[in-house]
Amino acid sequence: MIENIDLSLVNWSRAQFALTAIYHWLFVPLTLGLSFILAFMESIYVRTGNELWKKITKFWMTLFGINFAIGVATGLILEFEFGTNWSNYSWFVGDIFGAPLAVEGILAFFLETTFVAVMFFGWNKVGKKFHLASTWLVAIGASLSALWILVANSWMENPVGMVFNADTARNEMNSFRDVVLNPVAIDKFTHTVTSGFVLASVFVTGISAWFLLRHREEILAKKSILIAGIFGLVSALAVAMTGDRSARTIAQVQPVKFAAIEALYDGKSEAGLTVIGALTDSDDRIGEKKVHDVKLKIMIPKLLSIMTTGEGSGYVPGLKDLVNGNPEKGILSVSEMMERGKYARQVLTDYKMAKEIGDDASVASLGAKFQEQDFINNYFRYFGYSFFEHPWQVIPSVPVTFYSFRIMVALGFFFILLFVLAIFFQRRDKLEHHRWFLWISLISIPLVYLASESGWIVTEMGRQPWIIQNLMPVSVAVSNISTGAVQTTFLLFAVLFTALLIADVSIMSRQIKNGPKH
Numbered sequence: 001m002i003e004n005i006d007l008s009l010v011n012w013s014r015a016q017f018a019l020t021a022i023y024h025w026l027f028v029p030l031t032l033g034l035s036f037i038l039a040f041m042e043s044i045y046v047r048t049g050n051e052l053w054k055k056i057t058k059f060w061m062t063l064f065g066i067n068f069a070i071g072v073a074t075g076l077i078l079e080f081e082f083g084t085n086w087s088n089y090s091w092f093v094g095d096i097f098g099a100p101l102a103v104e105g106i107l108a109f110f111l112e113t114t115f116v117a118v119m120f121f122g123w124n125k126v127g128k129k130f131h132l133a134s135t136w137l138v139a140i141g142a143s144l145s146a147l148w149i150l151v152a153n154s155w156m157e158n159p160v161g162m163v164f165n166a167d168t169a170r171n172e173m174n175s176f177r178d179v180v181l182n183p184v185a186i187d188k189f190t191h192t193v194t195s196g197f198v199l200a201s202v203f204v205t206g207i208s209a210w211f212l213l214r215h216r217e218e219i220l221a222k223k224s225i226l227i228a229g230i231f232g233l234v235s236a237l238a239v240a241m242t243g244d245r246s247a248r249t250i251a252q253v254q255p256v257k258f259a260a261i262e263a264l265y266d267g268k269s270e271a272g273l274t275v276i277g278a279l280t281d282s283d284d285r286i287g288e289k290k291v292h293d294v295k296l297k298i299m300i301p302k303l304l305s306i307m308t309t310g311e312g313s314g315y316v317p318g319l320k321d322l323v324n325g326n327p328e329k330g331i332l333s334v335s336e337m338m339e340r341g342k343y344a345r346q347v348l349t350d351y352k353m354a355k356e357i358g359d360d361a362s363v364a365s366l367g368a369k370f371q372e373q374d375f376i377n378n379y380f381r382y383f384g385y386s387f388f389e390h391p392w393q394v395i396p397s398v399p400v401t402f403y404s405f406r407i408m409v410a411l412g413f414f415f416i417l418l419f420v421l422a423i424f425f426q427r428r429d430k431l432e433h434h435r436w437f438l439w440i441s442l443i444s445i446p447l448v449y450l451a452s453e454s455g456w457i458v459t460e461m462g463r464q465p466w467i468i469q470n471l472m473p474v475s476v477a478v479s480n481i482s483t484g485a486v487q488t489t490f491l492l493f494a495v496l497f498t499a500l501l502i503a504d505v506s507i508m509s510r511q512i513k514n515g516p517k518h
Contacts (some may be wrong), residue, residue, distance in 0.1 A: 034202020201232025287392025
């Protein structure tokens, strides 16, 4: 039960993983997007033979290389933490979770790292077309790496394609296809990768704007802004579309997260989408969880119902429905789920006991339950709820998810406007005359990182307290290690990652100030 768990260990383990993930994601999206921008630029060079495009490509390639190297370092540490800090989780689902990560390492990562060497050092050693192919393969490899990692992450939010082995108390994959084609994985991959494209496009636009403000490398800057503006605009529109589809999926498989994003406590028909709002504490409670009122809000009528049900009159359950239950809408209460989870857990305990004492008849009858679809659908699917003491513990931090989501969405629409203006001013050859726009482009670089991190905060904080939706809470997934060991490594990683980030920014800043080689 949760009261027997060292919550200090849990919190420090979560903090360490969050620290690593946040730092890692400072590097990954730039790699994803900049790799394709390089491929586009080099394609123009090979097609036209214009040496200017080669110079432009090599300049941005240098910045890509600096970022790529540090991203790899943080990514490796992130994967190791599943074994060091989350061994209970790794034992419970390692057979499933490890498969996509293995594919990523064997296929995508090796593809990416093999051809990145050709991309950097093969300019005068291989033919133009082979070098161009290498650049494209690096870009494709980076996205394939993201695909398999996101497949693994998405499985945690919507566990599919598996069976439970009662003998080993482990979940085992029985359909690789279902894991890969998980609706959450498809939505998350398309949304995450295109958001990386947006980030890189804003980065290129902002750095190019800096050159124009300094009256340096103006031709390079203008051509770079054109490529980044077009690529960024297409990507930003794709982010909006994939985000809409992702919201529909979340409403189905993670309704508590969806309700928390909207701060929706009372379910309603014809529910509107809150565009802007401020949360205030009310006197109401769900158990020990505060209920928040949304004030000063601007809403789009019926849009939330349309997003979730396809109809303006559709009913969208709120947190009170999802915690207390709503029989009229076919929604089980968390208390009922807890009871069903406890029954499934008791069956597993009885099965293990029967094996220990050699009660073959009980072993056969109890073991058969884990093969019965009725038991799986009505009891085992709620296995993780057996670890809770109170129904309200399933509610994540509403303010964090509510505000993070709106920061992400607001900045997403801002970037669409930014790219439209970038293309418009560049095509009219008036970029240098609009210094206000150049300054906004430069300031947008930290804003796009804020939007990117906000998206992951919504994803990860919104699904708390689960590490595997409905099957395992974060609280029972940690390794049996001392809190002091986690605190020590947290501090070491904090110092190391901060040093790496400072080095990354410092080296890239120096390279940008030096400009391209002539």
